[in-house]
Amino acid sequence: MAAEAITTEDYKAFRVFLEDASGIVLGDNKQYLVTSRLTRLMSDNEIITFGSLMGRMKSDQRLRQRIMDAMTTNETSWFRDSYPFDILKEKLLPEILKKQKPTIRIWSAACSTGQEPYSLSMMVQEYQQSNPGSLTTDSVQIIGTDISPRVLGIARSGCYEGVAVSRGLAPERQKRFFRETPDGWSVQGDIQKRVSFRELNLMQNYALMGRFDIIYCRNVLIYFSTDLKRDILARMSKCLNPDGYLVLGGSESISNYSDEFNLIRWKNGVIYQLKS
Numbered sequence: 001m002a003a004e005a006i007t008t009e010d011y012k013a014f015r016v017f018l019e020d021a022s023g024i025v026l027g028d029n030k031q032y033l034v035t036s037r038l039t040r041l042m043s044d045n046e047i048i049t050f051g052s053l054m055g056r057m058k059s060d061q062r063l064r065q066r067i068m069d070a071m072t073t074n075e076t077s078w079f080r081d082s083y084p085f086d087i088l089k090e091k092l093l094p095e096i097l098k099k100q101k102p103t104i105r106i107w108s109a110a111c112s113t114g115q116e117p118y119s120l121s122m123m124v125q126e127y128q129q130s131n132p133g134s135l136t137t138d139s140v141q142i143i144g145t146d147i148s149p150r151v152l153g154i155a156r157s158g159c160y161e162g163v164a165v166s167r168g169l170a171p172e173r174q175k176r177f178f179r180e181t182p183d184g185w186s187v188q189g190d191i192q193k194r195v196s197f198r199e200l201n202l203m204q205n206y207a208l209m210g211r212f213d214i215i216y217c218r219n220v221l222i223y224f225s226t227d228l229k230r231d232i233l234a235r236m237s238k239c240l241n242p243d244g245y246l247v248l249g250g251s252e253s254i255s256n257y258s259d260e261f262n263l264i265r266w267k268n269g270v271i272y273q274l275k276s
């Protein structure tokens with residue numbers, strides 16, 4: 001069943017729904033994006049017009065969830081951009097370890113299918129191996145969160161196939177940190193043990209998350225409005241321990257959105273540290 005073209009009114013209403021529900025801001029002329037992402041879902045549910053989709057989703061929580069899943073961009077890969085992972089191993093872990101904390105907590109906010117938190121766990125493992133006695137298996141906790149239950153399902157399984165396992169992963173690390181199973185490549189037990197996942201919409205309250213030493217919030221703020229970026233950064237700053245670090249995506253910056261962080265330059269990039 002082919003979906004009919006989206007009307008201007010329906011597009012307006014859809015933009016409001018999506019921003020209210022997820023923070024994602026759609027530009028003025030993104031009807032083609034909405035159509036291409038929702039055509040399959042509409043046909044699966046035998047919905048022809050966007051008007052009826054908007055009507056149905058008001059009373060259908062599952063449909064709303066599927067719409068949000070379809071509208072989020074879940075692009076990710078192992079060791080994406082490499083810098084955030086190198087800095088963990090070479091600078092942040094050694095610095096935080098000097099404080100002799102019993103547990104180091106890292107939050108991978110908007111973690112998609114889990115490649116970011118598992119790559120962080122692999123870095124911790126490599127650090128542990130080259131600095132014997134520096135860490136125990138449970139001295140680092142990594143918590144991955146995302147708005148999408150679908151991507152979190154893949155993240156929790158820790159099992160990847162085809163392109164998903166090879167993107168960004170050196171064959172040597174694949175051999176060391178994964179085992180091949182009939183369903184695909186599974187992240188090894190030690191790497192998985194440090195990582196847990198939770199559903200969390202970044203627009204909502206972070207009170208249950210606790211305090212972190214480092215927050216990775218990469219490649220998600222770009223989808224949000226200026227006000228929401230400011231609000232998220234302000235609330236994240238409250239989740240950081242004193243001197244805690246914030247790592248953003250390569251094309252993201254806090255300038256204009258927060259003055260609660262100092263910029264730290266390291267090698268060819270930057271991260272942020274909570275002001276004392």
Ligand SMILES: C[S@@+](CC[C@H](N)C(=O)[O-])C[C@H]1O[C@@H](n2cnc3c(N)ncnc32)[C@H](O)[C@@H]1O
Nearest residue numbers: 022072074075076110112147201202218219220
């Ligand atoms: C492009 S991925 C980034 C994944 C990973 N951080 C990286 O850089 O490779 C963006 C993720 O943000 C999630 N997302 C979008 N809006 C969100 C929200 N309001 N709260 C939490 N996660 C959200 C999406 O579901 C998606 O998995």
